[in-house]
Amino acid sequence: MAPNQQVFPTIDWLLSDAGGNRSKLFLVGSDYVYPWTVHLLVKGYCSEVLGGKAQILGFDYLPLEHQDFRQTVQQIKDLKPDAIINTINGLGNISFFEELLRQQVAASETPVVSMSVSENQANVMAVEPIQGQYAAWSYFQTLTTGRNKDFVQRFQAEHGEDRPIDDPMATAYAQIYLWKAAVELAGSFDPKDVRAALQSGLAIDAPLGPLQIDPRSHYSSKRFRLGRVRSDRRFDIVYESPEPVAPDPFPQFAFPGWSVDWSKGRLVKGEPVTITSPGSSIAQKS
Numbered sequence: 001m002a003p004n005q006q007v008f009p010t011i012d013w014l015l016s017d018a019g020g021n022r023s024k025l026f027l028v029g030s031d032y033v034y035p036w037t038v039h040l041l042v043k044g045y046c047s048e049v050l051g052g053k054a055q056i057l058g059f060d061y062l063p064l065e066h067q068d069f070r071q072t073v074q075q076i077k078d079l080k081p082d083a084i085i086n087t088i089n090g091l092g093n094i095s096f097f098e099e100l101l102r103q104q105v106a107a108s109e110t111p112v113v114s115m116s117v118s119e120n121q122a123n124v125m126a127v128e129p130i131q132g133q134y135a136a137w138s139y140f141q142t143l144t145t146g147r148n149k150d151f152v153q154r155f156q157a158e159h160g161e162d163r164p165i166d167d168p169m170a171t172a173y174a175q176i177y178l179w180k181a182a183v184e185l186a187g188s189f190d191p192k193d194v195r196a197a198l199q200s201g202l203a204i205d206a207p208l209g210p211l212q213i214d215p216r217s218h219y220s221s222k223r224f225r226l227g228r229v230r231s232d233r234r235f236d237i238v239y240e241s242p243e244p245v246a247p248d249p250f251p252q253f254a255f256p257g258w259s260v261d262w263s264k265g266r267l268v269k270g271e272p273v274t275i276t277s278p279g280s281s282i283a284q285k286s
Contacts, residue, residue, distance in 0.1 A: 001138060002219050002247035003041050007085075009224040010113050010136045011045060011054055013239050014083050022082040022111075027059035028072060028096065029087030035061055036275050038087050038115065041254050048253035057081045061277060066092045069099040076105060086114040093117055097129035107132035113226070118166035122233040130229045137167040138222040139208035140235040151207040164234070167208070174206035178213065178220075199263055210244060215263040219247030 014022040027042060029035025039059060046054040057079040060072045073096075076084065088096055093114070100112070113134040119141050122130055141152060141164055151173070155165055181204050182197035183189060199215035211220045221244040227235025250258040257270020 001222070002217070002249045003038070004248040004251060005138070005219075005222060005224055005245045006115060006136050007038055007041055008045055008049075009241060009245065010085065010115075010226065011042065011050070013226055014113070015050070015054055018239065020082070020111075023054045024081045024083070025054060025056050026076050026079060026081035026084045027056060027087070028076075028084060029059075029061050030064045030066070030089045030092060031061040031277055032064065032089075033275060034089070035087035036277055038085070039278050040273075040275055041251065042085065044251070044253045059278065062088070062092065064092065065090055067095045069096045070103075072096070073099045073103045073105060076100075076110070077103060082110060084110060084112040086112050087116065088114075089116045093121060094125055094129075097125065097133070101129040118168065119164035119234060120166045120169075122229055122235075123164050125233070127231055127233060130233070131231055133229050134238075135227050135229070135235060136224070137227065138225055139167040139170040140225060140227045140237055141165045142227075142234055142237060143208070143225075145207075145209070147205055148207040170207045174204065174208060174211055177204055177206065178202070178211060212244070214247050216261045217247050217249050218262050219249060221246050 011025075013019040014025075025042070025046075027039055029038065043056060046052065046056060058075055058081070060075065062069070062072070086093070086096070093116070097112070111132070111134055113136055115136055117130075117135045118137060151170070152165060156163065178198065179194065181202055182194045185200070185202060186193040186197040188194070198213045198218075201212065201215070203210055203212035209223050211222060213220050223244050224241040225237050226239040228238050230236050249260060255270060255273055257268070258273075259268045260266070261268075
């Protein structure tokens with residue numbers, strides 16, 4: 001997913017009436033390039049696009065598989081954000097949500113929207129710390145379309161009803177069928193012919209909805225969906241974008257001068273953009 005298909009719609013929803021008009025954000029993530037990039041984009045989106053309607057009160061980035069979130073959660077309590085954007089990856093999520101529960105940071109008051117917690121991650125976590133929290137994806141297993149119901153039924157018949165399906169799985173499944181459709185259209189297995197077919201406006205109906213490759217970026221247009229964790233560790237879909245969101249891998253407020261158009265075989269480079277760890281607002285205050 002491009003950031004404008006996941007991160008920006010999350011902020012827009014939080015600012016809406018349905019999202020609780022939440023404009024004071026805290027960012028927490030694992031200490032590697034994806035959370036650093038999200039921080040850069042959220043900061044720019046809040047200031048440049050939203051004109052300061054949303055603000056970042058603080059942030060913290062911890063090593064992968066970090067387990068001790070006492071200081072992070074205490075900072076959240078001190079700063080009193082009204083929403084948390086979470087880019088923690090892996091098992092650190094278990095400790096983070098358990099610490100929020102331990103320090104009584106309730107989902108109803110300060111919800112967490114996660115960018116990496118899906119059905120498979122939720123399935124290995126205790127229910128109480130995560131129930132009522134949110135995740136931002138394009139797909140949730142609970143999607144009620146006929147196409148998805150058939151997909152879930154066939155998957156569970158093969159692998160068992162206790163095995164959940166999440167966005168990365170549904171996307172990988174759809175990729176195979178995009179390739180299949182491109183091969184059939186091209187009448188060839190040659191990668192150049194398949195690529196040309198994908199760039200022709202080819203679209204398929206996948207479990208996550210209609211998918212069409214953008215010939216410029218090679219990302220696909222897809223709907224944004226926001227899910228809330230329920231007691232069975234599945235997600236109720238509380239918001240869905242009205243239409244598929246076209247990808248924008250280089251938002252100009254963050255990557256000025258950068259663009260891509262693979263239909264013409266080119267990447268245009270703008271000014272160098274340094275994406276490194278922003279450190280920790282905890283460390284900056286100590």
